[in-house]
Amino acid sequence: MERQAVTVWPVTEMREEDSLVSAARAGDRAAFGRLYDRYARMVHGILLARVPPHEVDDLVQEVFLSALRQLHALRDTSRFGAWLGTITRNRANDYFRKSIPNEKVTEPVDENQAESRTTNNADEREAALILAVVRALPEPYREPLILRLVEGMTGPEIAARTGLTHGSVRVNLCRGMQLLREKLGEPGKGPS
Amino acid sequence: MKDDYLWDSSGEPDPEVQKLESVLGRYRQNQPAPEFDQVPEIRPVKQRRGFFNLRWSYQLGAVRPPFCLP
Numbered sequence: 001m002e003r004q005a006v007t008v009w010p011v012t013e014m015r016e017e018d019s020l021v022s023a024a025r026a027g028d029r030a031a032f033g034r035l036y037d038r039y040a041r042m043v044h045g046i047l048l049a050r051v052p053p054h055e056v057d058d059l060v061q062e063v064f065l066s067a068l069r070q071l072h073a074l075r076d077t078s079r080f081g082a083w084l085g086t087i088t089r090n091r092a093n094d095y096f097r098k099s100i101p102n103e104k105v106t107e108p109v110d111e112n113q114a115e116s117r118t119t120n121n122a123d124e125r126e127a128a129l130i131l132a133v134v135r136a137l138p139e140p141y142r143e144p145l146i147l148r149l150v151e152g153m154t155g156p157e158i159a160a161r162t163g164l165t166h167g168s169v170r171v172n173l174c175r176g177m178q179l180l181r182e183k184l185g186e187p188g189k190g191p192s
Numbered sequence: 193m194k195d196d197y198l199w200d201s202s203g204e205p206d207p208e209v210q211k212l213e214s215v216l217g218r219y220r221q222n223q224p225a226p227e228f229d230q231v232p233e234i235r236p237v238k239q240r241r242g243f244f245n246l247r248w249s250y251q252l253g254a255v256r257p258p259f260c261l262p
Contacts, residue, residue, distance in 0.1 A: 057223050064228075065226070123218075126215055150219045154199070173199065
């Protein structure tokens with residue numbers, strides 16, 4: 001995935017965020033709480049693209065506590081989102097180093113396995129199946145699609161939070177959606 | 193543009209994207225912020241320069257000039 005620092009986002013929003021990061025670095029925990037409110041969906045989405053869903057909530061909290069401990073090391077406050085994204089991806093990688101390798105989401109989707117993890121509820125089963133298909137997509141598409149379809153973030157918001165360009169997010173969203181449509185069109189995978 | 197709805201939820205709604213949003217929305221983040229006030233204060237560790245370090249710096253400074261001469 002192409003990563004660049006230039007992202008169009010309202011200037012007031014960026015200034016406010018810089019001051020929040022600076023305040024949090026100076027020990028203002030309320031400011032850090034507001035950063036959590038802004039970035040929790042991004043962290044949750046990045047993790048959901050990589051680790052089993054039932055592990056995500058705990059890992060979100062771990063990522064933010066880790067970020068709080070490391071915040072003094074962040075030199076450029078305007079890169080907080082990209083920095084937090086890196087911490088999140090590293091935490092997801094650590095999860096797999098410490099757990100069973102078979103659970104890695106980049107492996108082909110086993111529909112029976114995905115189904116067995118859900119209850120008999122048809123909606124839950126359908127959601128688990130579709131999520132498993134999204135998680136089996138190539139990495140550049142998986143993350144923006146989950147941030148858009150699961151977390152409800154818009155493309156410009158994804159770009160601003162992750163530090164990616166509008167162009168790369170838009171391309172990855174469109175190509176990912178096209179691929180997802182193809183996969184869901186295959187027998188037994190489509191939404192009812 | 194056809195992908196406008198996917199991009200920023202503007203334009204004509206795409207029924208397929210709407211359906212996916214509705215189905216996958218159950219996984220959305222909904223945890224409140226942890227009690228960050230309760231986390232103990234963390235201070236970066238600074239290396240202290242002890243007496244022996246200072247003494248070694250002084251001695252190294254004293255012997256350095258002869259080696260530095262051309």
